[in-house]
Amino acid sequence: MFSYPTVRTSLIFLAIAVAGLLAADIAITASNPWRDLGNFFLGVVTPNFFSSEGLMTALLRTVAFAFVGVALGSVAGFMLSLVYRFLPVRIFCAFIRAIHELFWALIFLQFFGFHPLTGVLAIAIPYSGIFAKVYSEILEEADPEPGRLLPPGTGVIAAFLYTRIPDCWVQLRTYTAYRLECGLRSSAILGFVGLPTLGFYLESAFSQGLYSDAGAMLILFYVLIATMPLWVKPKLLPIYILGAPFFLGDGLPIVWGNVERFFTQDIIPSPIRQGEGLAGLTSWFGDLMVHQALPGIWNTVILTQIALVGTGILALLLFPLISNHFGGPIRRTSGHVFLVIARSTPEYILAYILLQLWGPSMLPAVVALALHNGGIIGHLIGRQTNNIKLRGDAVKGFSRYSWELVPRVYRSFLAFLFYRWEIIMRETAILGILGIYTLGFYVDSAIQNIQFDRAMMLILITALLNIGVDALGRYIRRKLALQTMPTC
Structure with missing residues (x-):
């Protein structure tokens, strides 16, 4: 059932996501996205398995x-x-x-x-x-x-x-x-x-x-x-x-000298390798934080929060597709197929496809993350509603959804959502490799420029950020007494 703490927490996260939308780069930049999208769906219905x-x-x-x-x-x-x-x-x-x-x-x-x-x-x-x-x-x-x-x-x-x-x-x-x-x-x-x-x-x-x-x-x-x-x-x-x-497969043979050099030279911060001392290391770290880490963290957090709320909204909209309390077997079968596709498609692949169709911005990443994670949570919540017994005279339609089912599964829904929070942030960071300005973008850029010391420091910052969000998610679940967790 709804409670004041759960409603307040939900509204806080919704407000953060709305504020994030004002600062995010959400746009379709492709010249003819609908034509490209149509061509893609045409390719899906006319697959070439012998290509x-x-x-x-x-x-x-x-x-x-x-x-x-x-x-x-x-x-x-x-x-x-x-x-x-x-x-x-x-x-x-x-x-x-x-x-x-x-x-x-x-x-x-x-x-x-x-x-x-x-x-x-x-x-x-x-x-x-x-x-x-x-x-x-x-x-x-x-x-x-x-x-x-x-x-x-x-x-x-x-x-x-x-x-x-x-x-x-x-x-x-x-x-x-x-x-x-x-x-x-x-x-x-x-x-x-x-x-x-x-x-x-x-x-x-x-x-x-x-x-x-x-x-x-x-x-x-x-x-x-x-x-x-x-x-x-x-x-x-x-x-x-x-x-x-x-x-x-075989691949190329491993050159063990490269392994030794990577750990003994490449990932050591350049000021230390060049003997510049503490002053040089401080300047190097400051430049890394100002020009790469902080912009990457900012964009990663914004995109994560928008995708998290988008995931929640989609999950609440999608779970009726497989719930026994709505529609008939044909609609539920179609719903199962849709949710299987949504949760089976890796976020990275879906974001890559949407970037090709819509152009570079945060929008493809938001949609990819929300669809994948919303499909997972929607599937779990839909299965939970199948175990709920309603009275014979229970209301139908939207009233059944809003007054009978959502209040009963909302705490479980929040538990699932905060459980996925850290996972969404991990995926958000890595989507930077596709050109979105999250931490992964700066990691990939550093590697392309053969600056492995910077890349490793940025990866460390990414890991610490993920650990922090995971701890915060656990704290919120414990504070709200959200005990229901995914049973994969």
């Missing part, structure tokens, strides 16, 4: 990178979850998961080059931090009673394997399957930095105006995601995991 000989190879490598990266991340995350109660471990995991997969890929590209290890580690490292957090929460919620029934002298490892793991197995397996779907999206967008996954071919098709080719790639990706329950079977997972490394 490229490497398309199926790219799809296979997208799957391979996802399986290897998620497998390594889940194993490392599980080991970290066992010691997650220690503060240094929590800080370490918060740091590595606060850095987006594309930022990790850009880092590893500088010394591993276009080697499969770049893509695998770009997925595995942040995912291990995510797995550690979620696995630890799941294990902490295990029923302690079975452990008390064990005979005296039972070892700690045996007690853990025979009591806690069986009790949590379903939740662990379900969440790992969800992260595999996320891994497929992460793997696809790694192609935008040059790795041989689906994003590489999608960017190439758009840059040449081959919308039918791009439509075919998107359809294949949606089919891949939608059919996961059919081909991702527990009995087949060992085969997939063992076979996936053989489909990553």
Whole structure:
């Protein structure tokens, strides 16, 4: 039900987003956006599945990178979850998961080059931090009673394997399957930095105006995601995991001297390398903050807040599409299809497509972030409403929506929204690589100018910003007693 604190918090965030709109660059700059949009939709309905000989190879490598990266991340995350109660471990995991997969890929590209290890580690490292957090929460919620029934002298490892793991197995397996779907999206967008996954071919098709080719790639990706329950079977997972490394490709050999130089020279601030002392370092850091970090933080925060409120509005508008309390089975089926497409399309790919159609501004990023995250939250809220029992004489239509359902799910809705807040900021920062002036833009510019010391400092600032927003989101959820969290 609505309460004064939840309404007040909602209005504060709405006001911040409205103020952000006044300062944001929200415009369509393309000369004929509707024609381009029409051409794109025409390409989607007339896909060309035989456009490229490497398309199926790219799809296979997208799957391979996802399986290897998620497998390594889940194993490392599980080991970290066992010691997650220690503060240094929590800080370490918060740091590595606060850095987006594309930022990790850009880092590893500088010394591993276009080697499969770049893509695998770009997925595995942040995912291990995510797995550690979620696995630890799941294990902490295990029923302690079975452990008390064990005979005296039972070892700690045996007690853990025979009591806690069986009790949590379903939740662990379900969440790992969800992260595999996320891994497929992460793997696809790694192609935008040059790795041989689906994003590489999608960017190439758009840059040449081959919308039918791009439509075919998107359809294949949606089919891949939608059919996961059919081909991702527990009995087949060992085969997939063992076979996936053989489909990553060879890439260029690693020059280990480049790795050594990167860590011992390239990322060391230039004033330190050149012996300029504290005065030089202070000047270097001040210039970085004034001309890159602060403008990047400002635009990242503005875009995040607009996208967060846009996500909330879309989620509230979209959840009736799959709710049993509205319409019939045909409408709900159509709603499910729409929400699957919205939440399955990576924000980066959707923002890239909209940038090609509408021109450079914050608008494509706002729409991409709101659609993707709104689709996720709308799906979760819609499923919750299906468990709500209404009286036989309950009102219908808009009154049912506004007076019966929204008040009952609003607290859960806010919990989901603040849970996604940090994720939206991670994505906002990385969208700067597409030319939007968020932190990612300045990171990419520094790398292009071979200023790796500046790039690493900006990535560190991005991680700290994400950690701060995550902590603020947790504080708000705790303050408002928003207990319902996503159960992926």
